Amino acid sequence: MGILTSPIPIQAIKTLCTNCGVRDLCLSIGLSNEDVERLASIVTQRVKIRKGAPLYHAGEPLRSLYAIRYGFFKTTITSEDGREQITGFQMAGEILGIDAISENRHACNALALEDSEVCPIHFPQLERLSHELPSLQSNFNKLLSREIVRDHEMLLLMGNLNADERFAAFLLNLSHRMLSRGYSPHAFVLRMSREDIGSYLGLRLETICRAIARLREMNIVRISGRAVEILNLDALRGLVAGCNRHRQS
Known part of the structure; x- marks a missing residue:
């Protein structure tokens, strides 16, 4: 098995989020310690993924978004004739799984390029918490906007x-x-x-x-x-x- 789950107590998760080295790059940027703990409460476990193993596959239902605590990933899509196209590389502090929000299913595959660890953020709970915390909703909107900007940059890269x-x-x-x-x-x-x-x-x-x-x-x-x-x-x-x-x- 490539994925190793590591359940840990909620209090340990809260401490982890508050002191995380990539906190200022993640959804918790700018949040108070109290609000960070509320966000941490919907992260029930950390997940370790071995190099070369998938985090999720295209077509799988959306359950969580994944904040990369450490490591490196690539996302890919596969054409009808079986050819693989890499759509991005993601590193610590970035979020995986956003591709699944519109259709509630992942549009791409995510594979670890090195031994990595992610924090799954249960998406329905994230939506509910975002309604209660305007700063979290703002961070999430900025995250989605960055994805759009990245797509535009890629189009420029390929075209010009x-x-x-x-x-x-x-x-x-x-x-x-x-x-x-x-x-x-x-x-x-x-x-x-x-x-x-x-x-x-x-x-x-x-x-x-x-x-x-x-x-x-x-x-x-x-x-x-x-x-x-x-x-x-x-x-x-x-x-x-x-x-x-x-x-x-």
């Missing part, structure tokens, strides 16, 4: 940027997210494979490899295996902004 620019934008996105979590924006490890990156960006594997080589040649990044070091963040931003376009080979 060449391969080098798409990969540069991908690295910039990870850099920004690492910084918001208190980590270095210049050095981090890719949890996903190059094939996964290619699927997400709509590029072939060989195109991803060429983009990496060109950014190395420009002394913008240094990439060894999955270890990334951004040498010139301004140049990376300039590339995404189209300040220095390079033709794809």
